[in-house]
Amino acid sequence: xxxxxxxxxxxxxxxxxxxxxxxxxxxxxxxxxxxxxxxxxxxxxxxxxxxxxxxxxxxxxxxxxxxxxxxxxxxxxxxxxxxxxxxxxxxxxxxxxxxxxxxxxxxxxxxxxxxxxxxxxxxxxxxxxxxxxxxxxxxxxxxxxxxxxxxxxxxxxxxxxxxxxxxxxxxxxxxxxxxxxxxxxxxxxxxxxxxxxxxxxxxxxxxxxxxxxxxxxxxxxxxxxxxxxxxxxxxxxxxxxxxxxxxxxxxxxxxxxxxxxxxxxxxxxxxxxxxxxxxxxxxxxxxx
Amino acid sequence: xxxxxxxxxxxxxxxxxxxxxxxxxxxxxxxxxxxxxxxxxxxxxxxxxxxxxxxxxxxxxxxxxxxxxxxxxxxxxxxxxxxxxxxxxxxxxxxxxxxxxxxxxxxxxxxxxxxxxxxxxxxxxxxxxxxxxxxxxxxxxxxxxxxxxxxxxxxxxxxxxxxxxxxxxxxxxxxxxxxxxxxxxxxxxxxxxxxxxxxxxxxxxxxxxxxxxxxxxxxxxxxxxxxxxxxxxxxxxxxxxxxxxxxxxxxxx
Numbered sequence: 426x427x428x429x430x431x432x433x434x435x436x437x438x439x440x441x442x443x444x445x446x447x448x449x450x451x452x453x454x455x456x457x458x459x460x461x462x463x464x465x466x467x468x469x470x471x472x473x474x475x476x477x478x479x480x481x482x483x484x485x486x487x488x489x490x491x492x493x494x495x496x497x498x499x500x501x502x503x504x505x506x507x508x509x510x511x512x513x514x515x516x517x518x519x520x521x522x523x524x525x526x527x528x529x530x531x532x533x534x535x536x537x538x539x540x541x542x543x544x545x546x547x548x549x550x551x552x553x554x555x556x557x558x559x560x561x562x563x564x565x566x567x568x569x570x571x572x573x574x575x576x577x578x579x580x581x582x583x584x585x586x587x588x589x590x591x592x593x594x595x596x597x598x599x600x601x602x603x604x605x606x607x608x609x610x611x612x613x614x615x616x617x618x619x620x621x622x623x624x625x626x627x628x629x630x631x632x633x634x635x636x637x638x639x640x641x642x643x644x645x646x647x648x649x650x651x652x653x654x655x656x657x658x659x660x661x662x663x664x665x666x667x668x669x670x671x672x673x674x675x676x677x678x679x680x681x682x683x684x685x686x687x688x689x690x691x692x693x694x695x696x697x698x699x700x701x702x703x704x705x706x707x708x709x710x711x712x713x
Numbered sequence: 714x715x716x717x718x719x720x721x722x723x724x725x726x727x728x729x730x731x732x733x734x735x736x737x738x739x740x741x742x743x744x745x746x747x748x749x750x751x752x753x754x755x756x757x758x759x760x761x762x763x764x765x766x767x768x769x770x771x772x773x774x775x776x777x778x779x780x781x782x783x784x785x786x787x788x789x790x791x792x793x794x795x796x797x798x799x800x801x802x803x804x805x806x807x808x809x810x811x812x813x814x815x816x817x818x819x820x821x822x823x824x825x826x827x828x829x830x831x832x833x834x835x836x837x838x839x840x841x842x843x844x845x846x847x848x849x850x851x852x853x854x855x856x857x858x859x860x861x862x863x864x865x866x867x868x869x870x871x872x873x874x875x876x877x878x879x880x881x882x883x884x885x886x887x888x889x890x891x892x893x894x895x896x897x898x899x900x901x902x903x904x905x906x907x908x909x910x911x912x913x914x915x916x917x918x919x920x921x922x923x924x925x926x927x928x929x930x931x932x933x934x935x936x937x938x939x940x941x942x943x944x945x946x947x948x949x950x951x952x953x954x955x956x957x958x959x960x961x962x963x964x965x966x
Contacts, residue, residue, distance in 0.1 A: 572826045579825030579832065580818040587801055587812045594799040597761065599787030599816035599879060608822070 431555035433671055438562035439624050441663035442569055444647035445656065446616035449573070451645070452654030452701070453582065454609035455589025456505075457513040460520025461644050464614040466636030467523065468493045468621025470533055473542040473631060482546045486622045493618025494611045501610035505603060508592075520641050527633040538632025545626045562623055566660075569616055573656055576612075585609060589654075650691055652701020661699055714739040714883060714915050715760065720769035722759055729755040730766070731939040737883065742909055742916040744926040744947075747936035748959070753919045754796055756936070757885050760917070761793045762786045774882075788816055790882030794872035794889060796919070800860045806871055807856040810843040813875035839878070846874040850904070865892030877908070883915040890922045898922055902929045927951065935959070 447461045472489035476482065504515040527533045534540065545552045545561060552558055576582050584605045587595040592602050625631050647666050651658030669687075673680045691698070715737040722730040730752045737743050745753050759766050762783040771779045773789055781789075792813075801809050817839060820832035847853040850870040855863060860871055869889050876884055886905070890898040902925045909916055920926050926933065927947045934944040937959045943950070950956055 575828040576826050579828070579836070580815055580820065581822065581825045583808065583812050584815060586804065586808075587815075590801040590803050591799055593763070594795070594801065595812070596783040597763075597787065597793055597799075598812050598875070599784050600812075601782075601784045 428555055431559050433667065435555065435559050435562055435627060437664050437667045438559065438566050439620050439627070440644070440647065440667055441660045442562075442566055442620040442623070443617055443644050444651070444659040444663045445566075445569055445573060446613045446620065447644050448648050448654065448656070448659045449613040449616070450609050451648050452659070453577065453585040453589070454606055455585075456606060456609065457509065458516040458613075459513050459638070459641055459645065460500075460516040460518070460523070461613075461617060462636045462638065462640035463520045463523035464493050464497060464617035465621040465624070465640065465644075466527055466631075466633070467496055467614075468618030469625035469631045469636070470527060470539065470621075471618070472622030473539045473625040474532065476543045476626070477539070477541065482626070486619065489622040490615045490618040493621070494615035497610045497614025497617075498607065500614075501607040505606045505610070517638070517641075520638055524633055524637050527636060533633075536633065538630060539625070540630055542625050542629045542631065544629065545623075558627060565619060565623065570656060570660075577656070581605070581608070646688055648698075650688070650698055652698030655698065655700035658698050658700035714774060715917075716770075716772045717756075717760060718770050718772075720756070720759055720766045720771070722755055722764060722766050728939050730759065733769070733936075733939070733941055735934055735941060735944070737915060737917055738932075739882075739915055740909070740913060741931040742905065742918060742929050744930035744933040745917065745919045745936060746921075746923075746926055746933060746950075747942070750938075751936040752939040753936055754887055755939075757793065757887050757917075757919060761791055761885055787879055787881075790880075791885070792876035792879050792881035792883075793885035794869065794876050794887055796887040796891070798865065798868050798872065800868050800871055800875075802859075802861045804860055805857050806847065806852065806860050806863065807840070807843055809860050809871050810846060810874045810878055811839055813878040814839045814843065816879055843874070843878060846877055850874050851900070866894070866897050869893070877912070880912075881914070883917065886916065886918045886920075888919055888921065890920055890925055898925055901925065905929055 443461070443465055447458060450456050450458045468489040471492045472485045475485035475488060500516070500519050504512060504519070507515060528536055545558065552561065584595065584600045587598060587600055588602055588605055596602050643666060647662030648659050650665060651660065651662030669684065670680055673683055676683070718734050720730055720733045721728070733756060745756065747753055755764070758764050760771065762781060765780050769779070770777065773786070773791070776789065778786060778789065801812060804812070818835055820829065820835060824832045844853060844856065847856055850873060852867050852870050855867065860868065863871065869892060873886070873889060890901055893901060905916060905918070906929050908914055918926070918930070930947055932944060933947055933950045935942040935950060935956050942955060942959055943953060945953070
């Protein structure tokens, strides 16, 4: 039983990191991304492949974050020239392309996925215990929350908020709008990559299905449900959307209906999410 | 200080600016007046970089800035306010002003993330400065309020404070007195004149309130239909028949 509880806690932690990372793009900078699972996947595959090929854990972990953030940069440079709905389509396309790449490359194992990913090892000792792994996830999550909080309170957080609010005005405050949007993508994809790395070493097996659009939408739902821009909200969103399917397990066939109904109800009765201030409708509507 | 030479700009066949040349001298208050649709705000938008001109050149303190992005012009000492209030709606009054101080903060990405003592120190200093500016503009008591909750007149004050905190050399005020009552307008003219002398500011101002314009401007540029009709001192403008015909209607003054 306690093994099961720790399994759920670990999944909550990993998805909380992923939701928080998306919140940097969506909540802090006010952009849209419908392809976030791609970054999650890139982190997972990079870390898995690096460790299969003999690299140690901390190195593979950080490299997966760095390589994912480089891909975030590659996505940001062309796609941030468009905004709002157009950016949503571009990121959606990016997610689909990366999914197809995972599916078709030899090195990623195609549809079979990547098998036999080594477990996390710290100081030479493999970490098999679930509470131990949960401790690692929680540690990463805490570091992330602290850095997100300090960023939010700094000129960078204010610049993102200014861009989200009114990007014309932001430029006249001396803010390099394009640069700061790119910075949001890089920061976000770095943490999404780390979440992917944790996921890969936890499950020991990954396949392209985990990183498809369904996941992108689910992570976006966590952010929206919790409240766009709110750090606590994203964590709460991840906890809820991981917990619900577990609780609703007896109703397995109806799970998606319930899940969909919850989101619809949320949009009608509390569009700003559980914690947040920004309504999702304003993300598209208010910009002039 | 700022030279604009032969600036033209058209939108979908409408000629908004046609061969406009103006020069802003260092330390002066230059008024830009003219009937609605004369191209005053378009001129501001070209001077501050929201649009690039179709033809013509802009020089700021000897530097070519014709096609420089707005955020880089801010670093060269330009700041502006907007005719249609462009405050940050999700932020408090104080946060609005602090965003204006963006370029004055040195801390980069890592210092911001690690919240180093240097970063916290410069943030604190900027916050104090923001408070001081709000006090100068008479809205310090509203600092923690959401900026949208303020009246139009006070939102204009927030925009002025937000522009001033970047320590500009030249500031563009687009109808700063709109939405203010006569008493507030008078306070504003006093304030602009004081700021100009205490901060050695160069001010370019669009305003429909003739009392304010005539009170504080050293020189005035009159625009009609996308062209400069004439420029001169308030007294020259007041007595020029062309200006009266084009715009003032003879009996206003």
